[in-house]
Amino acid sequence: MKNEKIQSFKQITSQLYRQEFFKKFLFFNYLITIFVIFIFVIFILDLIFKKAEASTANFQIEIFYAKEIHQFSTDQLFTETLLNPNNSSLDIRVQEYALSSGEEIEMTMYSMPEDSVTVDKPLPSGKLAADIFYNISFKKTSDNSVVSYFDKPVVLTFYYTDSDIGGIDESSLMVYRWNGSEWVVLSDSVVDTGLNKITATSQNFCYYIILSDNPSLFCGDGSCNNSETCDTCPADCGSCGNVGGGGGGGGGAGAVIQPVTSVSFSGRAYPKSSVILLKDAQIAATTISSTDANFTINLTGLSAGNYIFSLYSEDSKGIRSSLLTFPVGVTFGATTNISEAFIAPTIGVDKSEVKQGENIIIFGQSAPESDIIITVNSDEEHFVKTQADVDGIYLYNFDTSFLEMGNHHTKSKSSINGNISSFSNAVNFIVSTKTISKDEDKKKCGKADLNSDGKVNLIDFSIAAYWYKRQSPPETVDLNNDDKIDLVDFSIMAFYWTG
Numbered sequence: 001m002k003n004e005k006i007q008s009f010k011q012i013t014s015q016l017y018r019q020e021f022f023k024k025f026l027f028f029n030y031l032i033t034i035f036v037i038f039i040f041v042i043f044i045l046d047l048i049f050k051k052a053e054a055s056t057a058n059f060q061i062e063i064f065y066a067k068e069i070h071q072f073s074t075d076q077l078f079t080e081t082l083l084n085p086n087n088s089s090l091d092i093r094v095q096e097y098a099l100s101s102g103e104e105i106e107m108t109m110y111s112m113p114e115d116s117v118t119v120d121k122p123l124p125s126g127k128l129a130a131d132i133f134y135n136i137s138f139k140k141t142s143d144n145s146v147v148s149y150f151d152k153p154v155v156l157t158f159y160y161t162d163s164d165i166g167g168i169d170e171s172s173l174m175v176y177r178w179n180g181s182e183w184v185v186l187s188d189s190v191v192d193t194g195l196n197k198i199t200a201t202s203q204n205f206c207y208y209i210i211l212s213d214n215p216s217l218f219c220g221d222g223s224c225n226n227s228e229t230c231d232t233c234p235a236d237c238g239s240c241g242n243v244g245g246g247g248g249g250g251g252g253a254g255a256v257i258q259p260v261t262s263v264s265f266s267g268r269a270y271p272k273s274s275v276i277l278l279k280d281a282q283i284a285a286t287t288i289s290s291t292d293a294n295f296t297i298n299l300t301g302l303s304a305g306n307y308i309f310s311l312y313s314e315d316s317k318g319i320r321s322s323l324l325t326f327p328v329g330v331t332f333g334a335t336t337n338i339s340e341a342f343i344a345p346t347i348g349v350d351k352s353e354v355k356q357g358e359n360i361i362i363f364g365q366s367a368p369e370s371d372i373i374i375t376v377n378s379d380e381e382h383f384v385k386t387q388a389d390v391d392g393i394y395l396y397n398f399d400t401s402f403l404e405m406g407n408h409h410t411k412s413k414s415s416i417n418g419n420i421s422s423f424s425n426a427v428n429f430i431v432s433t434k435t436i437s438k439d440e441d442k443k444k445c446g447k448a449d450l451n452s453d454g455k456v457n458l459i460d461f462s463i464a465a466y467w468y469k470r471q472s473p474p475e476t477v478d479l480n481n482d483d484k485i486d487l488v489d490f491s492i493m494a495f496y497w498t499g
């Protein structure tokens with residue numbers, strides 16, 4: 001009997017212990033989940049606030065429906081057509097010796113939505129515009145200088161669709177050009193309402209739009225204008241419930257070409273390096289840069305709206321760059337092109353702790369033969385300059401004699417041909433009475449040192465937290481090599497934790 005009571009007591013105690021352990025385990029898991037969510041939120045906020053840093057880089061953003069770039073000699077006749085997704089178009093006809101010198105030039109022409117132009121080029125009072133705007137520019141191929149004036153007029157023919165000019169007076173359509181301060185009419189504009197085209201000539205080049213007088217519009221005038229919808233004016237726009245019409249008899253409808261909504265990024269990284277594009281903090285596309293460090297990434301199939309895009313690269317040593325972030329509004333049916341993006345250099349140091357007076361090596365990778373500015377933060381900020389080699393590698397021996405004892409950090413940025421990158425990540429080191437190499441610190445920290453800074457702290461935790469329960473995490477983050485990031489990986493990290 002006594003043995004039975006003891007056995008029963010042990011079972012009850014064991015059960016209570018398991019229940020208590022399970023409760024503690026759930027509570028611990030709950031805390032970890034909350035902390036992971038917190039780190040993720042911090043990561044998103046970091047992307048947003050880095051907008052200010054990214055804005056210092058010399059990248060350019062343009063939005064267009066269609067784009068054409070051509071080179072030709074001005075001693076010959078040249079014609080070209082820019083076709084938009086909605087089948088409207090612009091024909092350009094450049095006469096022989098439009099430039100009396102007859103030299104070769106490059107033409108760029110593209111179309112774009114109204115909002116991307118009128119934000120700083122407002123329409124004239126009392127005018128309504130067609131939906132699509134145009135830009136035409138020329139430059140000499142010999143020296144890339146801008147050609148702003150031709151010796152002979154260039155013939156421009158704009159073909160529009162009925163939907164382009166919905167609600168405006170077709171008979172009064174005229175072509176206008178932006179002269180740098182206002183929209184001016186091309187007085188020789190001729191409209192053919194039967195063929196839906198307007199012809200005009202110009203010797204100066206910039207933005208072009210089709211404008212008309214603003215008629216007195218009202219619901220019931222038989223025209224569904226831009227301010228009316230099937231909800232507000234079914235008399236002109238039709239009933240919302242009948243949009244698209246009912247089923248009909250025989251005959252197949254023509255194929256409908258869906259407008260492409262996309263973004264395109266181009267710029268410089270490091271030679272033959274991986275370039276990764278993030279969309280709202282998730283990997284959306286990757287590419288490999290060329291030997292001269294140039295890259296292009298295209299992303300299609302997007303919905304119109306606002307996104308936070310970020311670019312980063314990894315150098316030949318696997319060191320990751322800082323994020324270059326672009327908050328971008330994407331327009332339906334248009335391509336948003338971000339060019340001249342210059343990804344910041346990578347940076348590393350050979351020592352986590354250096355004896356005062358000894359050199360610390362600062363190294364990294366950027367665009368080939370670019371100028372590298374290195375800053376070392378101390379009581380007094382120190383700036384030094386070096387140059388990357390043909391492979392984009394740079395290295396600088398920094399004398400720590402001028403640094404006081406204690407914590408310091410260094411970062412770098414790059415410039416080439418007037419284009420300046422944002423700053424790299426900051427790398428920490430300590431000036432003291434002894435020297436500890438990065439390799440020694442890496443051995444002490446093991447695989448848990450995810451960013452190779454000789455420490456295992458919240459930075460490493462945030463990197464692992466990003467991949468928490470995501471598919472196909474990198475091998476460098478998956479600490480137990482089970483192809484997932486879970487509590488086991490965090491427990492390994494906790495073992496090596498340095499703070």
